[in-house]
Amino acid sequence: MSPIVEAAALSLPRAMAAAAAEMDEALDALLPAVEGPEGRLYEAMRYATIGGGKRLRGFLALEGARQFGVSRNAALRVAAAIEMVHAYSLVHDDLPAMDDDDLRRGKPTVHRAFDEATAILAGDALQCHAFTVLAEEDTHRDPAVRAELVRGLSRAAGPRGMCGGQMLDMLAEYADEPLSESQVGRLQTLKTGKLIEFAAESGAILGKAPPQLRHALCLYGRELGAAFQIADDLLDATASADEAGKRTGKDAAAGKATLVGLLGPERARLQAERLVAQAKAHLDGFTERVDHLRMLADFTIQRRS
Amino acid sequence: MSPIVEAAALSLPRAMAAAAAEMDEALDALLPAVEGPEGRLYEAMRYATIGGGKRLRGFLALEGARQFGVSRNAALRVAAAIEMVHAYSLVHDDLPAMDDDDLRRGKPTVHRAFDEATAILAGDALQCHAFTVLAEEDTHRDPAVRAELVRGLSRAAGPRGMCGGQMLDMLAEYADEPLSESQVGRLQTLKTGKLIEFAAESGAILGKAPPQLRHALCLYGRELGAAFQIADDLLDATASADEAGKRTGKDAAAGKATLVGLLGPERARLQAERLVAQAKAHLDGFTERVDHLRMLADFTIQRRS
Numbered sequence: 173m174s175p176i177v178e179a180a181a182l183s184l185p186r187a188m189a190a191a192a193a194e195m196d197e198a199l200d201a202l203l204p205a206v207e208g209p210e211g212r213l214y215e216a217m218r219y220a221t222i223g224g225g226k227r228l229r230g231f232l233a234l235e236g237a238r239q240f241g242v243s244r245n246a247a248l249r250v251a252a253a254i255e256m257v258h259a260y261s262l263v264h265d266d267l268p269a270m271d272d273d274d275l276r277r278g279k280p281t282v283h284r285a286f287d288e289a290t291a292i293l294a295g296d297a298l299q300c301h302a303f304t305v306l307a308e309e310d311t312h313r314d315p316a317v318r319a320e321l322v323r324g325l326s327r328a329a330g331p332r333g334m335c336g337g338q339m340l341d342m343l344a345e346y347a348d349e350p351l352s353e354s355q356v357g358r359l360q361t362l363k364t365g366k367l368i369e370f371a372a373e374s375g376a377i378l379g380k381a382p383p384q385l386r387h388a389l390c391l392y393g394r395e396l397g398a399a400f401q402i403a404d405d406l407l408d409a410t411a412s413a414d415e416a417g418k419r420t421g422k423d424a425a426a427g428k429a430t431l432v433g434l435l436g437p438e439r440a441r442l443q444a445e446r447l448v449a450q451a452k453a454h455l456d457g458f459t460e461r462v463d464h465l466r467m468l469a470d471f472t473i474q475r476r477s
Numbered sequence: 478m479s480p481i482v483e484a485a486a487l488s489l490p491r492a493m494a495a496a497a498a499e500m501d502e503a504l505d506a507l508l509p510a511v512e513g514p515e516g517r518l519y520e521a522m523r524y525a526t527i528g529g530g531k532r533l534r535g536f537l538a539l540e541g542a543r544q545f546g547v548s549r550n551a552a553l554r555v556a557a558a559i560e561m562v563h564a565y566s567l568v569h570d571d572l573p574a575m576d577d578d579d580l581r582r583g584k585p586t587v588h589r590a591f592d593e594a595t596a597i598l599a600g601d602a603l604q605c606h607a608f609t610v611l612a613e614e615d616t617h618r619d620p621a622v623r624a625e626l627v628r629g630l631s632r633a634a635g636p637r638g639m640c641g642g643q644m645l646d647m648l649a650e651y652a653d654e655p656l657s658e659s660q661v662g663r664l665q666t667l668k669t670g671k672l673i674e675f676a677a678e679s680g681a682i683l684g685k686a687p688p689q690l691r692h693a694l695c696l697y698g699r700e701l702g703a704a705f706q707i708a709d710d711l712l713d714a715t716a717s718a719d720e721a722g723k724r725t726g727k728d729a730a731a732g733k734a735t736l737v738g739l740l741g742p743e744r745a746r747l748q749a750e751r752l753v754a755q756a757k758a759h760l761d762g763f764t765e766r767v768d769h770l771r772m773l774a775d776f777t778i779q780r781r782s
Contacts, residue, residue: 209644209645209648209660210636210637210641210644210645210667212644212648213636213640213641213644214636217636260601261601264597264598264601267597269592269593269594269597270594270597287574288574289574289575289647290644290647292569292572292574292575292597293569293640293643293644293647295601296565296566296569296600296601296604296640297635297636297640297641299601299604299605300604300631300634300635300636300640301631301635301636303608303627303631304628304631304632304635306627307624307625307627307628307631308628314620315619315620315621315623315624315625316620318620318624318627319612319620319623319624319627320612320620322608322611322612322623322624322627323609323612323613326605326606326608326609326612327609329605330602330605330606330609331515331518331519331522331602331605331606332515335518335598335601335602335605336515336518336602338598339514339515339517339518339595339598340514340515342594342595342598343514343517355514362515
C-alpha cells in the first residue's frame with residue numbers, strides 16, 4: 173500500500189500522529205545533531221522543534237499537498253519549514269521580554285532549558301533555516317515554486333503577518349484601553365491566521381494547483397485559523413496547564429483582549445462553529461482526499477489541548 | 478552621463494556615500510512608514526536600518542552587480558535585503574541577554590530607543606522581510622536567480638553562518654579557556670565572514686555571471702571579510718567611542734578572544750595587509766569597473782570608524 177492510501181485510511185488523530193512522526197523525522201534530518209562548539213545552537217533548535225506540538229500547520233501543508241499528488245519528501249520539507257517558523261515564534265514569544273513563559277509543549281521553554289542568548293539565536297537560526305530549506309532544489313525542481321514558497325512564508329511571518337500581530341499583542345498589553353472586537357480580530361489574523369492560511373495554501377503552491385483550488389485552500393485555512401484561535405482562547409480560559417501543556421489562564425491574568433473575553437464563551441463558541449462550517453464549505457470543490465481536512469476543521473473546536 | 482559611468486568616476490568615499498544614500502532610499506521604499514498600531518514595528522525596523530552604518534555589505538553587492546551590468550533597481554533591492562539582515566543581527570546582538578549595548582551607529586540601540594520586545598520583533602521582522610524582498614519578482618524576473626539569492630543569504634545568515642558564529646562568540650565568553658587562533662578565525666568566518674562573502678557574490682548571482690568570475694568575487698569577499706574583522710578589532714582596541722560611533726574597548730573588557738589580542742596589534746595589522754593583497758589579486762580577472770573594489774580592500778584596513 174502506498175503511503176498516501178495508507179494515510180487516507182486512518183482516523184484523524186491517528187493520521188495526525190503519523191504525520192507528526194514523519195515531520196519529526198524530517199526535522200531530525202534537516203536539523204542534524206552537530207558535534208563541536210556550535211552543537212549547542214543545533215541542540216536548542218532541535219529542542220524547540222522536534223517531538224512536540226500538534227503540528228497543525230505542518231499537517232495542513234501535508235494534506236494540501238496530498239490533494240495534488242505532491243511527493244511526500246517535498247511536502248515534508250515544506251511542512252518542516254513552516255513548523256520551524258512556528259517554533260521560532262514560540263521561542264521568541266516565550267522570552268522574558270515578551271510573554272515570559274516557563275512551560276511550552278509540556279517542557280521548559282528554550283530560554284529556561286538553555287539560556288536567553290541561546291533562545292534568541294536558536295529562534296533566529298530556525299527562521300533563517302526555514303528559508304534555506306524552501307530555497308533548496310530538493311523542495312521542488314522548479315525554482316518558480318521555491319521562490320513562491322519563500323515569498324508566501326516570509327509574507328505570512330513578516331511585519332504584515334506574524335511579527336506585526338505579535339507587535340499588536342504587545343501594544344495591547346501596554347495600552348490602557350481594551351481592544352475592540354474588530355481590533356482583536358485583526359490582531360489574531362496577523363498573529364496566527366496568516367501562517368495557518370499559508371500552511372493550507374502551501375501544498376497547492378507545491379502542487380502547482382489550479383488557481384481556484386489554491387484559493388479555496390487559502391480560504392479554508394483562513395476560516396480554520398480564526399476558529400483555531402477562538403478555540404485556543406477558550407482552552408486558555410477553561411483548561412488546566414496539565415491538559416494544555418503550557419500555562420493557561422494567562423490571557424485573563426495579562427488583561428489580554430480575546431474574542432472569548434469580549435463575546436463570552438458561549439457566543440465565542442458559536443462563532444467558532446460558524447467559522448468551521450464555512451471552512452468546510454470551501455472544500456466542496458475537491459472530490460477526494462479531503463476527509464482529513466474536513467475532520468480537522470471539526471477537531472479544531474473539539475480539542476482539549 | 479549614465480549613473481554607472483558617473484559612479485565609476487567618484488573617489489571611494491564619495492562613491493560609498495552616494496551608494497549609502499541610494500540604499501537609504503531603497504530601504505525607505507521597502508520599509509515604508511506605516512500608520513496605525515503596527516506602525517511602531519516599522520518605525521523600529523526603519524530606525525535600525527535607515528541612515529546609519531558604512532553599508533560595506535550593500536556596497537559590495539552593488540559593486541559586484543555593476544561588473545555585470547545589472548539594473549540599479551535590482552542591485553539596490555539585493556543590497557537592501559543584505560543590509561536588513563546585517564541590521565537585524567546588530568539589533569539582536571545588542572540586546573541585554575547578548576552583548577548588552579546602549580550605543581550603535583552613534584545613537585541609542587533599538588531596545589534602548591524602543592524596548593526589548595520591540596527590538597526582538599523588529600529584528601525578527603527585518604530578517605523575514607529581507608527574504609520577501611529577494612523572493613519578489615522585482616528583484617529578478619528569473620525565479621532561479623531569486624531562489625539562489627534566498628538560498629545564499631539564508632545559508633550565510635543561518636546556523637552554519639552568522640547565527641552559528643554568534644553562538645560561538647557567546648560560548649567563548651562563558652568559557653574559562655581562551656580560544657586558539659584557529660578557533661577565533663573560524664568564529665569570525667561564521668559570524669561576519671559568510672555574510673560579507675555572500676554580499677560580494679550576490680551581484681554575480683544577480684548578473685548570472687560566469688562561474689569563474691562569480692567564484693573570484695566570492696574569494697575576494699572572503700579575504701576582505703577576514704581583513705575587515707581584524708581592522709574592526711584593531712579599531713575596538715584603539716579608537717574612541719566618538720570615532721567609532723559605538724562602545725569601544727569592549728572586547729578586552731569582556732575578555733573576548735580576537736586575533737588582535739592573540740597576535741598583538743602589529744602582527745594582526747600585517748595579517749590584515751596580507752589578506753587585502755590577496756583580496757585584490759582575486760580581481761585580476763576583471764577588466765574594468767573594479768577600481769572601487771580594489772580601493773575598498775585598501776580602505777578596509779585604513780578606516781577610523
